[in-house]
Each structure stands twice: as C-alpha cells, then as structure tokens.
Amino acid sequence: MVRAPCCEKMGLKRGPWSLEEDEILTSYIQKHDHGNWRALPKLAGLLRCGKSCRLRWINYLRPDIKRGNFTNEEEENIIKLHEMLGNRWSAIAAKLPGRTDNEIKNVWHTHLKKKLNQTNSEAKKKAISKPKIKRSDSNSSTITQSESASACTTSSSDFSSVTVGERKDIKSEDIESMEETMAVIDESFWSEAAALDETSTDMKSSSLTISNEMLPLQYPDEILPESHEDYNSNMDDGMDFWYDIFIRTGDQIELPEF
DNA sequence: AATAACACCAACCGCAACACG
DNA sequence: GCGTGTTGCGGTTGGTGTTAT
Numbered sequence A: 001m002v003r004a005p006c007c008e009k010m011g012l013k014r015g016p017w018s019l020e021e022d023e024i025l026t027s028y029i030q031k032h033d034h035g036n037w038r039a040l041p042k043l044a045g046l047l048r049c050g051k052s053c054r055l056r057w058i059n060y061l062r063p064d065i066k067r068g069n070f071t072n073e074e075e076e077n078i079i080k081l082h083e084m085l086g087n088r089w090s091a092i093a094a095k096l097p098g099r100t101d102n103e104i105k106n107v108w109h110t111h112l113k114k115k116l117n118q119t120n121s122e123a124k125k126k127a128i129s130k131p132k133i134k135r136s137d138s139n140s141s142t143i144t145q146s147e148s149a150s151a152c153t154t155s156s157s158d159f160s161s162v163t164v165g166e167r168k169d170i171k172s173e174d175i176e177s178m179e180e181t182m183a184v185i186d187e188s189f190w191s192e193a194a195a196l197d198e199t200s201t202d203m204k205s206s207s208l209t210i211s212n213e214m215l216p217l218q219y220p221d222e223i224l225p226e227s228h229e230d231y232n233s234n235m236d237d238g239m240d241f242w243y244d245i246f247i248r249t250g251d252q253i254e255l256p257e258f
Numbered sequence B: 001a002a003t004a005a006c007a008c009c010a011a012c013c014g015c016a017a018c019a020c021g
Numbered sequence C: 001g002c003g004t005g006t007t008g009c010g011g012t013t014g015g016t017g018t019t020a021t
Helices: A019-032 A040-044 A050-061 A072-085 A089-094 A101-128 A145-151 A172-181 A187-199 A212-217 A228-236
Strands: A132-134 A160-162 A207-209 A245-247 A252-254
Touching: A019 A040, A019 A050, A040 A050, A050 A101, A072 A089, A072 A101, A089 A101
Parallel strands: none
Antiparallel strands: A132 A252, A160 A245, A207 A252
C-alpha cells in the first residue's frame, strides 16, 4: 500500500487557517466529535487533509487550551520535566494542563534553551573559583576534587553531592549509588550563599557552614535522571557540567569571590 | 524611511506506533 | 503473523511581526 499523498497533491488547501475554516471545524467537532480525522474534512466540508484538521484542533481550537505567555512557574516546570523526560513534548504537555506539545516545544527552542545555556555558562564561570570545603568532623581536612570523585561511589546517607568542575564519565553503577543520596546544588545555591554571606552579621570571613536550612536547595529526587542514558542525554542537551564535590551538614565552605 | 537581521510560532513533514481485519 | 489504514509525535520550515542598523 502506497502512502496517500498529502494535502497539496490532492488539491487540498495548505497554510494558515482562515476564521471561516476554524468555525467550520469547531462547529463540526462540537456536533459530531472528531471521530475519524481522515474522513472529517470531507464530512465537514473543508478542503484540508485530516492531519491538518487534527493539528489545528489540538494546537489551537480545543476549548481547554490556555492562551497567553507562560508563567515563570510553568517555565520552571518545563525545565524540570525536560530534564526528566527529554524531548518528549507530549509527555511534558500532559503535565501542564492547557498547554500543547507544540507550544511547549516552541517555548523551549525560543526561550528556555537559551535561558538554560546562559545559566549554565554563568555557573561555569563561578565554578572557576572553587570553594574550599572543610569537614566539621575530626579529620576536618579540606576536600579535594579527587576525594569528592571517590565519594561518588559511597552510599553514605548523610552525604549530599554538589557539583563543581567539568563533566566526567560516570559509570552506571555510580549513578545508581548516587541516585539515593545525590542532590545537585545549582546556581541558586551560590547566589543564595552569597546573599547569606552579605547579610550575616556574625560571619567575619566569607565562609558558610552547611546547615539544614540549605537542604531545600537540593535537587528534588524526582527529577534525577532515571538511567545512565537519560543522564547522558541531559548532558548533551545543555546540562554539560556537574559539580562533583560532596558536602554534608556541618561542612564549612569558603566562598569564592562573586 | 528602508531594509536587514532576528524572534516567534503555526503549520507541515516524515516516521513509528497502534488498531484492525 | 501480516498488510494496510490511522493516529500521534518530534523535528523542521517558513511566514509574519519586531527590532536594529
């Protein structure tokens, strides 16, 4: 069976929809439901292919579509969902009532991708001056990057992982052990840390002790990569560096210059 | 004022998955 | 299990509006 030629070859109309066409399609679907999309245009009296009608209805005419700009909350949700699901726009749209996959895809390519890249490059710059971390326990030596890398494989529950430095290859077993305890502190951590440093009256040096109040800044568990493959795809999609220093409650961080 | 460059977004295309006989 | 038709999805395109030169 040969694929049916689409629209133009069949003498059907293409391009932007007129108000009249919208009205015809809307009133037909309201009366009869869409049923078979392929048969719909003929039944409704439209010179369009079924595919085009379906798209128009789903992305524009459906009554439950939310119009207007995306709120910050929606944008943040998209970013988080994209980290989790990748380019599965329909799955992302399913979590955002009133928004279509096409709209989300557009907003991702026009705004969020740039926004994320900008955020990452700023974070990269900040990461150049790495903070020193002092352990609060008996062997309170400053943590080095190699130490932190080895900490990756530990599953000690009182550790939180923080990212600092360039991307490294991480084995899938490392990911598994990290998933239980891993939390990534992102740019907001450093800005918040800086703000704390500025406002704190008893803080003489530019250092910060990790306290429980800071824990909510950690990445929520549900947006961690589900698999090594997901992890890699996230990395390829702009999240191209992770800090790899591990901190825990009570640790003291000497903050970099801001 | 003209036009080039850029940004946005609706619509299209091709493919894969699914449904059904 | 296979062939065919339909639907849904993600990537891409191109028209239009806006901003910069």
